Amino acid sequence: MRHFISILFILSLCTPPGVIAQTTYFNSSYNPNNTFAIATSILEYDDDFYISGGTWDSIYGNRAIFIGKVNPDGNLEYFKTYEASPFQYWSGYTNSLISTEFGHLILAGHRGRFSDGSREATYYNFNINGDTNFTRYYPNHTSSDYISFNQCRRTSDNGFVFVGNMTVEPTNLDVLIIKTNYFGQEEWRANYSHIGVHSIDQGYNILQTEDGGYLVGLYYYSTGMPVLGDPYLMKVDEQGGFEWEINLGGPYSDFLLTVCNSRDGNYMCAASIADTAMGDLTFTKVNISKISPNGEILWTRSVGGQHLWNKVHGIYQDHNDGYVLCGFRHDSLNSIEWMSSCGWICKIDENGDSIWWREYEHFDDPEFHLNSLYDIHLTSDGGYVAVGQTATIYDPQQVWVLKVDSFGCDTPGCNQVGLADLNKSKDATKIEIFPNPATKYVNIRYSLLITRYSILIYDMFGRLMEEIIVPSGQEEKRLDVSSYPAGLYIAVVKNNSSVFGRMKFVVTKQ
Structure with a gap:
């Protein structure tokens, strides 16, 4: 009996820290309105999963946002849509849904009018049942044309900070930051742009830094020819004052940048960088960069290899060490030039080296299959839950939710981590x-x-x-x-x- 107990103790020491519950697995899709549905954000709250994104309502076909609840077994418990004429509604980009200690779900997004196409940035506050507590709207003070939120974050003073875009001139789009209190009352706003007649600056990712300021992951391009875009990391102070920015792009047209705090006081960035272009096709790789608080690039690594339109959509601190990323890549073109795709999740260590990279599909129709992951969240059982969209030629776009274990395995017993x-x-x-x-x-x-x-x-x-x-x-x-x-x-x-x-x-x- 003593020998048996000692082996149990040894195995318990080998269990990954943070694995405190039985791991669940599922690979599910949802389209309850039988129209289309795309999810861009997911979180865990009291062992259940909450998702948000965009859909069409099943009666009038209007563009709507939704909040959904998925239980630990992958069953959809509710799917509530929100829309009202004469508007169309959009949720924010990846990781635009967050929760608070009050049981509230906070969603960033925007709404637009059918009549003139103008838009207002929107802050939604829902209860845990998916019903609205209140909604706040933020117009564009310089133009009636366009303003939107792509992401929100909780701040150290228990308020929120939102990042998105706004038009200042017909051909110029600026990065927008708005700071509010918990109830959405605006405290300040600031906008930023690069110099140029056709400057397009889009803010996708924001986080608060230790000094009270903010880091913004943005994407900049000019509408001139050729169209070349670059991912930028920008630092502003606690009132939105510009401090510095760095370009983390390459010689071709790249994609957006995402950022998180590192454990040593620096910042970890991930971006999809193009290094080969063949006509309209771009081959990209995922670059990981560590940036100092002063904006110095400490090092850059590549993970996952080069693929057709390989896009990263989030980087986050992992449970105990390292970082986890998600995204998708395209793998083929069909006869009508639709690109099939698969989702992926990657874990890296503190030095940016890949520990494992796993790819996933919900649909695998050889004629065409769309499998894209836009957001990932750490789960209480030590694993991960990711969300996005999936489709085939015959199946419309629908929400895709993927639950995997701490090795990124989507089925029990998948232990050959790191193997092809x-x-x-x-x-x-x-x-x-x-x-x-x-x-x-x-x-x-x-x-x-x-x-x-x-x-x-x-x-x-x-x-x-x-x-x-x-x-x-x-x-x-x-x-x-x-x-x-x-x-x-x-x-x-x-x-x-x-x-x-x-x-x-x-x-x-x-």
């Missing part, structure tokens, strides 16, 4: 590992008739620890693990095209 998706061989064999747990060495025993294969050892975060090339005819390998940190490991036996088996083992320290 390899076919499991028909010659799959049973692997024996002993002693297990081990302190100094393990013996790995197997039986294979192939000429050459490898044993790969991964840690619990998917990092490759060691690769051993095994000659033909050898059926047992002794592995020195004395230098391995205490923890859970996975041994994988494979060749270049197939996986023959895998097994977990535990390393302890005396």
